[in-house]
Amino acid sequence: MLSPKRLKFRKQHKGRIHGQAKGGYTLNLGDYGLKALTPERITARQIEAARRAITREMKRLGKLWIRIFPDVPVSDKPAEVRMGKGKGAVEFWVARVKPGRIMFEAKGIDESVARRAFALGAAKLPVKSKFVKRLNSQKGEA
Numbered sequence: 001m002l003s004p005k006r007l008k009f010r011k012q013h014k015g016r017i018h019g020q021a022k023g024g025y026t027l028n029l030g031d032y033g034l035k036a037l038t039p040e041r042i043t044a045r046q047i048e049a050a051r052r053a054i055t056r057e058m059k060r061l062g063k064l065w066i067r068i069f070p071d072v073p074v075s076d077k078p079a080e081v082r083m084g085k086g087k088g089a090v091e092f093w094v095a096r097v098k099p100g101r102i103m104f105e106a107k108g109i110d111e112s113v114a115r116r117a118f119a120l121g122a123a124k125l126p127v128k129s130k131f132v133k134r135l136n137s138q139k140g141e142a
Helices: 044-058 111-123
Strands: 032-036 040-043 063-066 072-076 089-097 102-107 129-133
Touching: 032 111, 040 044, 040 072, 044 063, 044 089, 044 102, 044 111, 102 111, 111 129
Parallel strands: none
Antiparallel strands: 032 102, 032 129, 040 089, 063 102, 072 089
């Protein structure tokens, strides 16, 4: 599963996800993409489950890119532990996703296959999302 190799600080505050995506809102690598419509934290397990569902439906044809990375540690304390005594240990990693962010991109497959694959992948994620495709005028870019 995805997690950072090293980091500056072991634990982080929860924080809030405000506003629209500042970057990563256009298709850069592929012809089709899955775009987030709601703000949410997506765990490394959810990203992996979506990736597996998408690649299985694509029958490993074409190429798939994951455009989000879980770099935020989420800590948790064990059940039935009293208050205090510090912050809990890091349990899992999440990616903060803002509305407009492209989460997955694919290239080298038919549009109908891409739509089915991304629909299956979107079912594994906690965000509302939509299928996007590159316009013909964007073909020459990037």
